Amino acid sequence: MTMKAIQQYAFGGPDVLRYEDAPVPALRAGEVLVRVHAVGLNPPDWYLRDGYKTLPPEWRPEVSFPLILGTDISGVIAAVADDVTDFSVGEAVYSMVRFPEGAAGESRAYAQYVSVPASQVARKPARLDHLHAAAAPMSLLTAWQFMIASADDVQNPLQPAPHQPVALTGKTVLINGAAGGVGHFAVQLAKWQGAQVIAVASGAHETFLRELGADRFIDYTKTAAWDVVSEIDLVIDAPGGPDAGRFLPTLRHGGALFPIFPLGFSAMDEAARRGVTVSTTQVRSSGAQLAELAGLFDRGVLQVAIDSVYPLADARQAHERAARGHIRGKIVLSVP
Incomplete structure (x- = not known):
């Protein structure tokens, strides 16, 4: 039995993505088979597509071709393994599939069917259609696990100590890259959680972010945040990377900086001098957390923004859109 999927046979740019037939995945013990209705795009998709060039060579996983990208899905259960009792055929679900353990291409979400460990699946929020549900998992789990609760007690691969979220009630939080996923x-x-929120993004996103709850907005194209704010309790730097140290002067003694993408950060000595905690973690699949978050969607606490939608066959164009940057929310593939 075959399905339509996006496959690639070599690392490279968006042009390596091919829409073609592929085998429907076999169902194994502990899994459900999902008929995918929508797929959410995430940075690890293009990192894997081009061979994880941003990672040190010793961190790059072994990859087998043909490769199917993607982790975030929303769809309907088409089959369940005999030992799965928590889900039934016909239920609408969403998931971040096999991450990070499937980072070498085992998640295989750019397809009409995906097999998923039942522990990583949750029932889709009733208030969201499949496009919006598929846009949520990785980005939302990342924010949740950095800010609210870690996924498990697995050793943090990015630092010796476990990542510890900080209490947010009554605190001032600055979020850089606030308009993205x-x-x-x-x-x-x-x-x-009761924080005062300072959102940093380009000026085109101000109204959008104020509607989401931002108390103050800084247009980074006109003003450097570190020149106009101080005594911040927590900085969430969504882009992260080598430039995250720029935000250290904005933090009070005892504050915290969470770079979402930590590679290249080299200002630990300055952070120590300032009495600032720098911490990061690896987002992990969790059906239990997605189930909890579904409740927040259904109660109207959370909403998800979609930047653009492309048919699965146009995954190349979706990746080209991602490469242009300045994304508001998420890019999504609709699956026929």
Whole structure:
């Protein structure tokens, strides 16, 4: 039995993505088979597509071709393994599939069917259609696990100590990259927890972010945040990377900086001098957390923004859109 999927046979740019027939995945013990209705795009998709060039060579996983990208899905259960009792055929579900353990291509979400460990599946929020549900998992779980609760007690691969979220009630939180996938969820979670929120993004996103709850907005194209704010309790730097240290002067002694993408950060000595905690973690699949978050969607606490939608066959164009940047919310593939 075959399905339509996006496959690639070599690393490279968006042009390596091919829409073609592929085998429907076999169902194994502990899994459900999902008929996919929509797929959410995330940065690890293009990192894997081009061979994880941003990672040190020793961190790059072994990859087998043909490769199917993707982790975030929303769809309907088409089959369940004999030992799965929590889900039934016909239920609408969403998931972040096999991440990070499937980072070498085992998640295989750019397809009409995906097999998923039942522990990583949750029932789709009733208030969201499949497009919006597929846009949520990785970005929302990232914000949740950084800010609210970690996924499990697995050793943090990015630092010796476990990542510890900080209490947000009554605190001032600055979110850089606030209009993007992780950022726009971070704004909402911080506000839900009772924080004062400063959102940093380009000026085109001001109205959008104020509607999500931002108390103050800084247009980074006109003003450097570190020149106009100080005594911040927590900075969530969604882009992260080598430049995250720029935000250290904005933090009070005892404050915290959470770079979502930590690679290249080299200002630990300065952070120590300033009495600032720098911490990061690896987002992990969790059906239990997605079930909890579904409740927040259904109660109207959270909403998800979609930047653009492309048919599965146009995954190449979706990746080209991602490469242009300045994304508001998430890019989504609709699956026929």
